[in-house]
Amino acid sequence: MDFQDFIKHYEVLLCESEGVAFGKLEPDLINREERKPVITGLHAILFIIDGELETDIQGKRQSLERYTLVDILYEQTCTLLAASDNLHAYLLVMTKEYMDRLIRGGIPTTIDYILKVRNSPVISVELNHAGPFLEALLNIKHVFTDKDNLFVSTILRYQIWIFLARVSDYFSKGKQEEDKELLYTARQRELYLRFTQMLSAYILQEHSVEFYASALCVTPQYLRRVVKNLSGKTVHAWINEALIREIEKRLAETDTTGQLAETDMTVQQIAEELSFSEQATLTRFFKRYKGVSPLKYRKELFSDRLLAQSGRR
Structure with a gap:
């Protein structure tokens, strides 16, 4: 579906000269009995505030709920299949040419974000971030109503830039926390492995949690928590079972x-x-x-x- 066909089908607001459209999705339009059009060759960003939306993204059927952001790149495909009556969602659509202009102007996205949405375009948004996302989208909507402004094209690009910056920032912070968690888990596993190795080496001489914690440069409380989380057994249980075996x-x-x-x-x-x-x-x-x-x-x-x-x- 090309840009003009998309506009006609979903009856969204339009800034034709810019190749960008924005509008609130109406459940009746999505639930039409006619053949569902496939969104492809366009950069489409969908934000669901309430209700449910059934979609087909890259050939995979997905049910989307409130506070979900979907970022479909122009080489990907998306079909809106069905919507609940209480659906409250906004859709921002841009042509490849418009996105290219944004990119040349320094679009605020990271390579990690692009790789993420190429692999999985669906992003769950935490409640405290849903408000700022909606505010940024509504600012884009307001630009379309200000037709007499001589700088509407510049303001539109600016508002889209702000929205994309919010999305990229949200993803980047989430990825940092995810990376920290992965690093944290990897360190825990390394600590757990080193503990079991030390236990085999020192069980004849040392039976206290404090000894192993000190040798591993962690507190006894932390060692207890890590070993319990990863093995389901306490440090004392590990020590006692090793002693019984000996x-x-x-x-x-x-x-x-x-x-x-x-x-x-x-x-x-x-x-x-x-x-x-x-x-x-x-x-x-x-x-x-x-x-x-x-x-x-x-x-x-x-x-x-x-x-x-x-x-x-």
Whole structure:
């Protein structure tokens, strides 16, 4: 659909000499039974203030709701399929030639924004930004009503420039926050990985959250939050589970023949190797997690192993 056909179909306001049109979309016009025209070869910016609008953007059907901005570049396609009765939306349409003139004059958009709308033209607008967007659009509308102004073309370009600047600024700030969040998440994952690596290296000597936090140059509170968020387990749980594995491994050590050696290491020796203050502390710790004492665990393990070995003979 070319520019003139678009104007006739949607009956929007027009500044013919400039190649730019602006108007409020009427649900009745969109819901006509006739074949829906495809917007292509034009730069179209749609801002939905209220209601719902069913669209086809780049061959993908999308339902748009309030506070949604859609920026369709001239090489993209968009079809307005259906609208709710309470639709309140404004549409700004510019020809490629008009946009080229804006670009030569220094259009306030970033390459990140252009890449974004090429990939996904739909942008959700936060409530506190919807008002300024609408104000900028209505300022464009007012220019069309001031036909006697000798500088209407200049004012129009200026008002469109302001609107595009608001959109670009909104996107850029949002992207900065998104980049910060991605960086924040990446750093959290790195911290979590380093914690698990340090735990494997130092579990025999260090059992406190404070040690690992200090070694990783973060506060204990921050380490707790990161580990909990990424693993679902607390730092204490990680430390305790690592200790239990080390105790179990020593209780189940085998002799030179590969048989379970019931008396290889005493519980006292295990306590000393794992930096427990005394044997009783290790025993209480192990029993709290396994439900049995270390000695009983070893005896049960030894008995099970003997039964398994005798069954193979």
